[in-house]
Amino acid sequence: MKNYSIAKSRRLRSTPYTSRIEKQGVTAYTVYNHMLLPAAFGSIEDSYHHLKKDVQVWDVAAERQVEISGKDSSKLVQLMTCRDLSKSKIGRCYYCPIIDDNGNLINDPVILKLAEDKWWISIADSDVIFFAKGLSAGNSLDVKILEPRVDIMAIQGPKSFNLMEKVFGKAIKELKFFGFDYFDYRGTKHLIARSGWSKQGGFEVYVENTESGQDLYDYLFEIGKEFNVKPGCPNLIERIESGLLSYGNDFDNNDNPFECGFEKYVNLDADISFLGKEKLKKIKKEGIKRKLMGVYIDTDKINLTKSLNIKDDRDNFIGDLRSACYSPHFKKVIGIAMINEPYCKASTSGLLEIEGNSFTVKVCDLPFI
Amino acid sequence: MKNYSIAKSRRLRSTPYTSRIEKQGVTAYTVYNHMLLPAAFGSIEDSYHHLKKDVQVWDVAAERQVEISGKDSSKLVQLMTCRDLSKSKIGRCYYCPIIDDNGNLINDPVILKLAEDKWWISIADSDVIFFAKGLSAGNSLDVKILEPRVDIMAIQGPKSFNLMEKVFGKAIKELKFFGFDYFDYRGTKHLIARSGWSKQGGFEVYVENTESGQDLYDYLFEIGKEFNVKPGCPNLIERIESGLLSYGNDFDNNDNPFECGFEKYVNLDADISFLGKEKLKKIKKEGIKRKLMGVYIDTDKINLTKSLNIKDDRDNFIGDLRSACYSPHFKKVIGIAMINEPYCKASTSGLLEIEGNSFTVKVCDLPFI
Numbered sequence: 001m002k003n004y005s006i007a008k009s010r011r012l013r014s015t016p017y018t019s020r021i022e023k024q025g026v027t028a029y030t031v032y033n034h035m036l037l038p039a040a041f042g043s044i045e046d047s048y049h050h051l052k053k054d055v056q057v058w059d060v061a062a063e064r065q066v067e068i069s070g071k072d073s074s075k076l077v078q079l080m081t082c083r084d085l086s087k088s089k090i091g092r093c094y095y096c097p098i099i100d101d102n103g104n105l106i107n108d109p110v111i112l113k114l115a116e117d118k119w120w121i122s123i124a125d126s127d128v129i130f131f132a133k134g135l136s137a138g139n140s141l142d143v144k145i146l147e148p149r150v151d152i153m154a155i156q157g158p159k160s161f162n163l164m165e166k167v168f169g170k171a172i173k174e175l176k177f178f179g180f181d182y183f184d185y186r187g188t189k190h191l192i193a194r195s196g197w198s199k200q201g202g203f204e205v206y207v208e209n210t211e212s213g214q215d216l217y218d219y220l221f222e223i224g225k226e227f228n229v230k231p232g233c234p235n236l237i238e239r240i241e242s243g244l245l246s247y248g249n250d251f252d253n254n255d256n257p258f259e260c261g262f263e264k265y266v267n268l269d270a271d272i273s274f275l276g277k278e279k280l281k282k283i284k285k286e287g288i289k290r291k292l293m294g295v296y297i298d299t300d301k302i303n304l305t306k307s308l309n310i311k312d313d314r315d316n317f318i319g320d321l322r323s324a325c326y327s328p329h330f331k332k333v334i335g336i337a338m339i340n341e342p343y344c345k346a347s348t349s350g351l352l353e354i355e356g357n358s359f360t361v362k363v364c365d366l367p368f369i
Numbered sequence: 370m371k372n373y374s375i376a377k378s379r380r381l382r383s384t385p386y387t388s389r390i391e392k393q394g395v396t397a398y399t400v401y402n403h404m405l406l407p408a409a410f411g412s413i414e415d416s417y418h419h420l421k422k423d424v425q426v427w428d429v430a431a432e433r434q435v436e437i438s439g440k441d442s443s444k445l446v447q448l449m450t451c452r453d454l455s456k457s458k459i460g461r462c463y464y465c466p467i468i469d470d471n472g473n474l475i476n477d478p479v480i481l482k483l484a485e486d487k488w489w490i491s492i493a494d495s496d497v498i499f500f501a502k503g504l505s506a507g508n509s510l511d512v513k514i515l516e517p518r519v520d521i522m523a524i525q526g527p528k529s530f531n532l533m534e535k536v537f538g539k540a541i542k543e544l545k546f547f548g549f550d551y552f553d554y555r556g557t558k559h560l561i562a563r564s565g566w567s568k569q570g571g572f573e574v575y576v577e578n579t580e581s582g583q584d585l586y587d588y589l590f591e592i593g594k595e596f597n598v599k600p601g602c603p604n605l606i607e608r609i610e611s612g613l614l615s616y617g618n619d620f621d622n623n624d625n626p627f628e629c630g631f632e633k634y635v636n637l638d639a640d641i642s643f644l645g646k647e648k649l650k651k652i653k654k655e656g657i658k659r660k661l662m663g664v665y666i667d668t669d670k671i672n673l674t675k676s677l678n679i680k681d682d683r684d685n686f687i688g689d690l691r692s693a694c695y696s697p698h699f700k701k702v703i704g705i706a707m708i709n710e711p712y713c714k715a716s717t718s719g720l721l722e723i724e725g726n727s728f729t730v731k732v733c734d735l736p737f738i
Contacts, residue, residue: 005397006375007408008674010691011494011617012399028374030381031400034494034617039376101506106499125380125403127496129622130475134500137470137644138507147622248380248403253498253516275506305377322379 012036015061016151016210017217024231032062032125038233045328047230048237051200055159056232057220060197060204061151066109066121066129072141073117075273079135080121080128081111082257082274084267088113093178093193096121097257097265098128103279104256106131108247110195112180112206120150120206124247135275149208153217156202159227164203166223167216168192172203180206185219188212197234199242199369237325240334243294243367249323250292250336256280258288259338261366290319291344294368297333297352298360301326310337310350310361318343318350321361327368334368337361381405384430385520385579386586393600401431401494407602414697416599417606420569424528425601426589429566429573430520435478435490435498441510442486444642448504449490449497450480451626451643453636457482462547462562465490466626466634467497472648473625475500477616479564481549481575489519489575493616504644518577522586525571528596533572535592536585537561541572549575554588557581566603568611568738606694609703612663612736618692619661619705625649627657628707630735659688660713663737666702666721667729670695679706679719679730687712687719690730696737703737706730 006012006029013035021038028040038059041047050056068076078085081096088094090113098107098121107128112120121128132145155164164172168183172192175181180193190213191206207213221229245251251260257280258266268281295310307320317340324335343350343363350361375381375398382404390407397409407428410416419425437445447454450465457463459482467476467490476497481489490497501514524533533541537552541561544550549562559582560575576582590598614620620629626649627635637650664679676689686709693704712719712732719730 002391003374004377004391004395005372005409007397007399008373008672009399009618010673010675011615014675022371022373026373028376030376030378040374100499100502106502127499130469130496131499131503133469133475134503134505135507136503138504246380249378303377304379306379306383 006031008036015059016207016214017059017061017153020214020217021059021231026231033064033123035062035064037062040233041231044236045326047232048235048328050228050230051157051198051232051235051238053158054228054230055155055157055163055202055224056230057217057224058154058156058231058233060154060234063122063152065148065150065206066123066132067119067146067148068121068132068143069118070143071117072143073119076132076136076141076143077111077119077121078272079139079274080132082267082276082280083265084270084272085111086270086272090115091180093180093195095265097262098131099257099274099276099280100253101275101279103276103283104253105247105251105260106253108245108262112193120148122152126247149210151207151210151213152204153207153213154196154202154204155220156196156198156232157200160202163220163224163227163229167219175203185212185216190216197244198238199244200238236323237327240323240325240336241327241329241367241369243336245292245336246323251338255338256283256288258283259290260292288341290338290340292366293319293337293339293344294364294366295321295335295337296330296362296364297324297335299333299354300331302333302335302354304335308352308354310339310352312343312350321352329369336366337363339363375400377405384428385576385583386428386430386522389583389586390428390600395600402433402492404431404433406431409602410600413605414695416601417604417697419597419599420526420567420601420604420607422527423597423599424524424526424532424593425599426586427523427525427600427602429523429603432491432521434517434519434575435492435501436488436515436517437490437501437512438487439512440486441512442488445501445505445510445512446480446488446490447641448508448643449501451636451645451649452634453639453641454480455639455641459484460549462549462564464634466631467500468626468643468645468649469622470644470648472645472652473622474616474620474629475622477614477631481562489517491521495616518579520576520579520582521573522576522582523565523571523573524589525565525567525601526569529571532589532593532596532598536588544572554581554585559585566613567607568613569607605692606696609692609694609705610696610698610736610738614661614705615692620707624707625652625657627652628659629661657710659707659709661735662706662708662713663733663735664690664704664706665699665731665733666693666704668702668723669700671702671704671723673704677721677723679708679721681712681719690721698738705735706732708732
């Protein structure tokens with residue numbers, strides 16, 4: 001597998017932490033919301049083991065915010081998602097599929113309710129801001145839409161709780177999952193949520209005061225030695241094992257929320273208005289024709305850079321593999337695939353061809369762990 | 370300057386030409402519209418000299434299309450741009466700033482009019498499709514919006530005309546600048562425009578039939594030996610010397626079209642409806658406070674990865690440098706910068722600090738050549 005360089009430019013925006021992670025040994029980047037997102041610090045497998053055991057600090061500034069405020073802000077936010085937000089509370093995060101007019105997915109952000117008339121949509125990799133601007137202009141809504149200067153750093157891993165307690169005191173441990181509050185660091189208030197793109201536990205600091213955030217970043221490494229803190233980034237192996245889906249990888253604007261296992265976030269019976277509602281009712285009634293599933297692949301290495309077709313033993317297409325990695329836990333390759341009816345049920349078998357070699361694929365339910 | 374790898378995944382989509390350019394020696398990628406865009410085949414300076422002398426074939430599939438068709442398609446397309454399209458003709462390309470409700474830029478695509486009720490918006494790096502979907506839903510327009518499977522390959526450079534004549538015959542040379550038509554290649558019709566992201570002349574083939582496009586790609590190299598054809602990509606040096614602006618690099622959603630020198634594409638007096646029209650009238654009346662300008666920098670190398678501040682000799686901020694390269698033509702570094710009033714006129718001087726060293730900056734008009 002040949003490596004290619006990333007050609008940096010202003011268009012692939014740096015973060016306030018970029019110079020730090022480059023000193024700390026980042027080796028690979030991906031691009032996410034037009035921004036650099038670290039993808040590796042050397043071995044992804046070493047980083048996976050460390051993340052499951054200790055604690056990591058991640059530069060995830062590429063999780064940009066779309067801030068929607070003003071009189072009609074709740075109306076606009078609801079219009080964009082099929083999840084019922086009518087009973088949502090200030091201080092809580094909500095995982096919300098964003099849906100277009102066809103009932104297909106545009107993004108799967110976490111939405112933070114900051115006030116009755118102020119929201120942050122913490123987005124996956126697509127320009128939700130322009131969807132919001134188009135919808136708002138088209139509906140003549142009274143809202144203000146902008147990308148605030150917020151650069152998230154995540155603290156993830158089982159020891160994140162003790163590390164964060166050392167900085168912010170006991171109160172931070174009482175934060176409930178998907179709750180957020182403001183915590184003081186040397187005189188600056190930071191919005192901190194108990195959330196993050198791993199299943200190992202942890203926090204996300206929504207840094208608005210850049211200087212204080214950079215100082216906090218350094219401080220976490222200073223005082224974190226006893227917890228074996230290391231720099232890290234969203235980990236391909238950990239996220240696939242945990243079944244954390246990725247917009248653009250596992251699903252995109254050609255897929256609907258039922259195909260992606262998001263049923264519990266689709267509130268068709270609620271008395272709310274959102275785009276694609278009638279389309280989703282129709283899809284639900286007719287039933288889906290394919291579904292995101294897990295797969296075990298009978299090999300011990302893979303480097304997936306695009307979809308690969310999965311076929312049955314008579315060479316019929318049964319689905320496409322969208323993410324994959326070698327799993328140290330299962331000691332084989334696992335992946336996430338969009339599998340057609342009637343094959344999308346656990347224990348179905350298929351075949352995957354990689355560079356001329358054929359491997360057995362076994363379908364399973366998500367998540368793996 | 371350390372190199373970092375790009376972490377490939379399905380989310381950074383490959384193109385139908387990716388496997389070909391990797392065999393041909395691509396060394397660096399950027400990401401553009403969630404897709405891999407080649408950024409270098411070895412030395413950018415060697416490629417610059419070759420592009421100005423001979424002919425190159427480029428994988429620019431990352432220039433994605435937003436297809437808008439249906440009864441209200443003209444209305445929607447016009448709503449998105451400040452350029453008057455009321456007299457636009459089928460078979461022509463139009464460079465059109467896309468504007469939001471605040472009068473700021475969202476993209477600067479070339480729009481192709483395929484039929485009275487069918488358009489392709491050939492976009493720079495932002496998700497115009499979601500802006501269109503939002504606007505369409507908000508205004509209840511009768512349109513169909515999708516990203517068609519179109520993967521552009523560009524043939525650029527002074528010898529592109531003779532190379533293309535060898536494939537398509539004399540007629541291709543009669544295509545006017547920004548005109549397009551359908552041309553036959555071995556029984557398949559391809560939409561070809563006289564356009565491209567260089568000022569060295571050339572064509573863009575909007576490949577809809579992938580297999581035929583890949584075959585054409587190979588054929589161009591087979592028969593192009595006499596023209597010294599090589600693989601290439603949009604060239605940083607050539608595009609800066611030519612003053613070809615880049616969305617995300619030179620300007621973005623924080624800038625308006627007057628600041629970017631797009632006056633001639635802003636038709637405020639036309640009897641047309643578009644977003645931000647009143648805002649742009651106000652901006653025009655009040656006058657702009659800054660402008661994109663060229664700069665000469667008194668050094669012979671630079672590697673710009675983000676904005677750099679330009680100051681006057683009393684340390685006041687006067688603007689920010691957004692793109693830059695060493696220019697073999699001027700034998701110094703040149704760049705594109707957003708310069709504040711009253712400094713945004715030719716011959717103003719400033720200072721730029723790079724890694725502790727201070728260099729003299731001289732402002733000039735765009736384009737350089």
